[in-house]
Amino acid sequence: MQVDSEDEIEVSPFDWPKGFYSDSTHAGLKPDGDDMGWIYSEVPAEAAGVYTTNQFQAAPTTLTKQTINLNYQLQAVVMNSGNANSCNGEQGISDAEMMQQMVADRLQIQANLVGIASTGVIGEPLPMAKIKAGISELKLTKNVGLTKAILTTDTHPKTMTVKCVINDQPVTITGFCKGSGMIHPNMATMLGFVTTDAVISGSQLQQLLSHTVDETFNQITVDGDTSTNDMVVVMANGQAHNQPLTDTNPDYSTFAVAFETVLAHLAKEIAGDGEGASKLVEVNVKGALNHLEGQQVAKAIVGSNLVKAMIFGEDGNWGRIMQAIGQTDAHVDIDGVSVSINGIQLVKNSMGTGIDDAEVSATLKNKVVTIDVDLNAGSAAGTAWGCDLTYKYVQINASYRS
C-alpha cells in the first residue's frame, strides 16, 4: 500500500489514544506480578475481532466473538493471564459470562459491551473468587501495566504506538499483544489489542483488521501449534473526531498503513520473542506465481524445524531451505531457484554457488537473519517471520507447568 507522504505516520512512545483508560492488578492467578487488567473507553467504541481457527475455541474467545458480532461495539475488555479457561465445558462458559457481567456491573455499562480474554494453562477452572476480587481492584488510569499483566512465557511486553493525521485531526493507534509459544498462522496462543481514537465504522474496521492480520499475525510462526484462545480485538472510539474513515476518504490509506505498521511491529515482536528464541528470522519470497503461494513458501521455510535449528547453530546448510520450499505445492522453477542468507547468495539455478561456509556462518551471529528466495515462477511476493529453535524452547515446553 502506498501513501503520498510517509511522514504523516509517526512512531511514538507508548500512549493511550484519547478517551481510553487502563489498569492492572495482581489477582493471584500467577504467583507474582500483575495477572489481570482491563481497557475502558469513555464512550462505546466500534469494535472488530479475529479469532482462533482451533476447533476447541476457549469460552472467553467464543463469548467475545459473540459479543462483538452483536453490533461491532465494545466499551471495555477485561483480560487475565495464568488460566486460559479452555476445555472447561459448561462451567467455563458460565464463568466467562460471570466475568463479563462483573466488569459490566463495576463499570456500569451493558454486559454486551464487555470483551473477555484469558490466557494460560488449559483445563483448569477459572478461580472466580480471585477474578472477582481482582475486578474490584481495577481503576481507570493511563497506566501501561496491563501490557505486562497479560504475558505468560513472553520475556517482555510488546507495544506500539503510531500517530497520524486524518483530515487534519491527530489520530493515535496503540497496540499491544502477548504471545511466545504456540505461535502459528491463523492465530496462536496470542492475544492482541489495538485501540484508536479514529472515527471508523465497525464493519470497515473488521474488513481492515481481517486483511491486515493475514499480512502480519498470520505470517508468523514459532512452533506450528495454534491455540484455543487467540484473538486480536480492535476498538475505535471516535474521539479524534476525524471524517469517518470509509474507503472513499482520501486519508483512508494513511490510516491503513499506520494500522498495518502497528500490527506488523507487534507480529515481528512476537516472532523474535518466540519461546527460547535467540534470533528473529525474516523470509522474503519473490518470483511466486501469486501472493498466496509467496506467503505459503515463506511460512514453510520459517516454520521448518530443520531450518530453525540450522539458524540456531549458525550454519548455512541451504539444502534445508530447498527442502522446505520443495515440500510445498507452490509453483517453483525446479532448476531456477535462488536463495540468499543475509544477502549472501548461496543458491543459483537451484545449485550451490560454492560460497565459503565461514562467510555465511559469521553473518548468522546477527540477532536478525534474513532469507531471500526467488522461485522464478512469477512476479508475486510473500513475507513471513519466525525464530530459531533452541535448547531453551525445549526446556520451556518440557516444564511449562512444573
Place this chain on the structure above:
Amino acid sequence: MQVDSEDEIEVSPFDWPKGFYSDSTHAGLKPDGDDMGWIYSEVPAEAAGVYTTNQFQAAPTTLTKQTINLNYQLQAVVMNSGNANSCNGEQGISDAEMMQQMVADRLQIQANLVGIASTGVIGEPLPMAKIKAGISELKLTKNVGLTKAILTTDTHPKTMTVKCVINDQPVTITGFCKGSGMIHPNMATMLGFVTTDAVISGSQLQQLLSHTVDETFNQITVDGDTSTNDMVVVMANGQAHNQPLTDTNPDYSTFAVAFETVLAHLAKEIAGDGEGASKLVEVNVKGALNHLEGQQVAKAIVGSNLVKAMIFGEDGNWGRIMQAIGQTDAHVDIDGVSVSINGIQLVKNSMGTGIDDAEVSATLKNKVVTIDVDLNAGSAAGTAWGCDLTYKYVQINASYRS
C-alpha cells in the same frame, strides 16, 4: 487385515531371502566406517517403489523411479551415505547415471536393472572417484554390513526378517531402512529396502507397497520435514517358487500381513530412533468419521512440537493434545472427546478428569508412550508414531555439518 492363522507368520533373526546377496565397504564418503554397499539378486527381481513428494527430488531418486517404472524390474540396488547427490543440477543426474552404469558393468547386467540410493548432505557433488573405487571393492556375500553403511544420524541399524508359508513354500521377507531426521509423512530422509523370495508380479507388488506405506512409513513423523531423497524399494526374486501371489491366491493375505509386519516394525524403529529421541510415541485415534481423518488426527498429535516437548518433560499437560486435535479440520465431537496417556484417562467429554499429575508423570518415564484418543464422531480409527522433542534434537540439527 485378517489371516486365518497368525502363526503362519514368524519373526526371525536377520536373514537374506533366497538368491539375494549384499556387501558394504568404506569408500571415504564419511570419515569412518562403511558408507557404501549393494543388494544383488541372482535373477532379475520384480520391483516396486514409493518416492518422496518433495518437488526437489534428488537425481538418484528420480533415476531409480524411472528405472523401476520401465518394467517393474531390478536386479541390484547400490547405496551410499555421506552425500545425497541432491540439488546438483545436470552434474547430479549424469553422476547418478554413471554410478548406475558402473554397477551394471561390474555385475555384468543391464543398467536398467540397477537402482541407486544416496543419502547425506545436500548440494555437494558426488565424489565419483571414491564412488568408482568403492564399487570395485564390493562383493557378493551374505553380510549384514549394508544395513549399517546407509545410516546417517541413526543410532543403530533397523532391520526386520519375517518368514511365512505361502502355498506350502517357505517365504522370507527382509527389510532394512535408515532414517532419523526429516521424518514426516509422505517419505522423509529415509531409505527403505525390502527383499523377498516370493513369486509376485511387479504391478501387484507396487499396489501392495503403496497401500502398506500409507499405513506405516507415511504415519511416522519426527520433525515435519520431508527430504529430497526418500524412497522405499521392494525386490521379489521368485526363488521361493510359491504360486504367484495374486489377489485371488488364498495365501495372499498371509503375505500381505507379513509384508505389513516388516514395514510397520521398520517405521516404528525410525520413529523411536528420531534425532535425539528418548521415547517412542504411539497415538491411536478411534471414533473418527473415516480412516483418513483418524490418520490425520493421529499424525497431528504426534507431530506437535508442544506435545513432543511435553512428553520429553514427562508432563501430562493434556491441553496440548486437545489443541493438536482442534487444529485439524477432522470431524470431532467438540464436547465428547476422550484422551488417555498410557491408559490413564485424562480427558472425558472434552474436560479434565482431575487425575493427579504425578500418576501420569510416573508412567511418562517409560521408553514407549501411548496416547489414546476417542473423537466420538464415527467408528473409524488411525494410528501414527513419533518421538519426543529433546535438547539433543536441537544439538544434532544445529551442527549437522560442523
